[in-house]
Amino acid sequence: MEQTSWAVYTPEEDAQGTAWARERGERRQRALNEHAKHMARQRGERKALAEEQADWVRLERLERFVRQSVLPRTQPHTMARRQVLEALGEAGGLCTARTRNADGDVVVCTLDAGHYDPDDKPPFKDGEPGGWHKADASIWNDLGAACIPHAAL
Template sequence: MRQRERSGLERLEAFVRETVLPRTYPHTMERRRVLEALGKADRLCNARTIEYSTGDVILCTRKASHYDPGGYDPLGETKSEGSHKCSTRTWIDDQPCNYPNTAA
């Protein structure tokens, strides 16, 4: 019985990796949830912010160690890694509603 359950879980994991993950957009909570389900979320940044209108906690969806506070470019003219991103939301750590980046 256990071997059948294990093979079922392996097939499900393969399906998620091959079908679901490629269909998710980068830097979205949907992709982060898929990576968490696969056990790969430990490679993601752990910075978060709060959306005041809804009270939702939004987690950064970039890779861990991406953050460079001196490289923030609000105009987006350079390929800066000085901000956190999730879906359409971008933020930096110095706002009062943000939990700073502590990823190694």
């Protein structure tokens, strides 16, 4: 102020100081904007994490319900039990032999893997399958054209 002989400081006449103040204000505003974006991202990530955790809790409840209520009510060696075990990811020990019934539907064996013995024939049509494959009322061996033996998979 002494060099320019100003009696009172007037910002509009101080080009250098005004430019610095403007730059400082712009830097401050950019920092505030970046901080606001960062906080919004964190809120979004927290919300997504909370939703994911809620999904896991629901899945765990559903799995517990299926294990405690649905699975005990299914009969052994039925398609209903096989479907429940597949949904739980525990059908790995079941036979994978398949055939087609008269309606063209695919029928999957519901017995344990490794049971198949073509010489152990069932005593009658609706009887126990012996060593053959069984799914609900269907009993078959691996010789049919529409059959896939479990050893082939």
